[in-house]
Amino acid sequence: MRKQLLAGNWKMNGSVSTIEAYFSDFRECLGLPISDVLKKVDICFAVPFTLLAKAKEVFKGTDVQVAAQNCHFEEKGAYTGEVSLGMLAELGINSSLVAHSERRQYYNETDQSTSHKVKCMLDKGFIPILCVGETQAEREQGLTNKVLESQLSAVFACIDKLDSVVIAYEPVWAIGTGLAATPELADEAHRFIREFAKKRFGGEAAAKLKILYGGSMKPENTDSLLAKEHIDGGLVGGASLKPSDFASMVKSAYQRA
Numbered sequence: 001m002r003k004q005l006l007a008g009n010w011k012m013n014g015s016v017s018t019i020e021a022y023f024s025d026f027r028e029c030l031g032l033p034i035s036d037v038l039k040k041v042d043i044c045f046a047v048p049f050t051l052l053a054k055a056k057e058v059f060k061g062t063d064v065q066v067a068a069q070n071c072h073f074e075e076k077g078a079y080t081g082e083v084s085l086g087m088l089a090e091l092g093i094n095s096s097l098v099a100h101s102e103r104r105q106y107y108n109e110t111d112q113s114t115s116h117k118v119k120c121m122l123d124k125g126f127i128p129i130l131c132v133g134e135t136q137a138e139r140e141q142g143l144t145n146k147v148l149e150s151q152l153s154a155v156f157a158c159i160d161k162l163d164s165v166v167i168a169y170e171p172v173w174a175i176g177t178g179l180a181a182t183p184e185l186a187d188e189a190h191r192f193i194r195e196f197a198k199k200r201f202g203g204e205a206a207a208k209l210k211i212l213y214g215g216s217m218k219p220e221n222t223d224s225l226l227a228k229e230h231i232d233g234g235l236v237g238g239a240s241l242k243p244s245d246f247a248s249m250v251k252s253a254y255q256r257a
């Protein structure tokens with residue numbers, strides 16, 4: 001059975017001065033020893049670059065994971081504003097979101113740069129949390145599976161095995177809109193992703209692949225989403241900023257495990 005992963009995506013939110021209080025509220029709201037929870041559910045926070053070191057310090061002594069929200073595939077050089085995998089590794093970070101739809105939309109991230117990043121991450125032992133998903137217009141035109149296929153095949157063509165890759169299915173129309181996908185619709189997309197991965201990497205690898213759902217996930221819909229066969233957790237934006245909400249979502253996952 002796949003262990004559920006609840007990953008918070010803080011986007012451009014949070015601060016060094018408040019992260020300690022966040023974590024202590026979060027632990028209190030869990031109402032259970034975090035070590036017990038982590039035996040059944042993986043927890044990760046993808047925080048801005050400026051919070052990575054502090055987050056590592058605050059979560060020290062627990063198995064809570066800390067991830068970046070982006071990374072560059074080159075080791076160093078004239079890439080103003082970018083951060084390399086080596087720089088992240090120096091902080092003890094070994095995971096990053098890749099190609100979040102906001103990065104695809106506002107920073108022109110392409111399937112090509114995404115593939116390059118995922119390949120370099122796997123080569124360096126990182127865990128890529130690869131984001132894929134269709135826009136509203138693409139869904140309305142019946143193109144969802146085609147979009148997923150094209151986003152995934154670009155990456156799958158560059159890697160030999162799935163290794164530690166985590167995929168986050170995030171329909172663009174559901175992100176930050178309050179309009180989450182129904183559990184049925186999300187599960188259908190997850191099933192398609194798993195089947196597609198199976199064709200490329202075989203049944204065993206596909207069965208192990210963690211596929212998270214992202215898009216207006218909140219305490220009220222977590223249980224019904226996580227009840228679905230192919231949904232292995234969530235990538236949570238807005239609701240992860242509130243310790244009580246995120247703790248309640250983690251607890252839902254814990255109670256299901």
Ligand code: PEP
Binds near residue numbers: 170176178215235
């Ligand atoms: C996200 O940004 O990855 C996300 C899913 O955001 P939200 O939960 O706010 O829709």
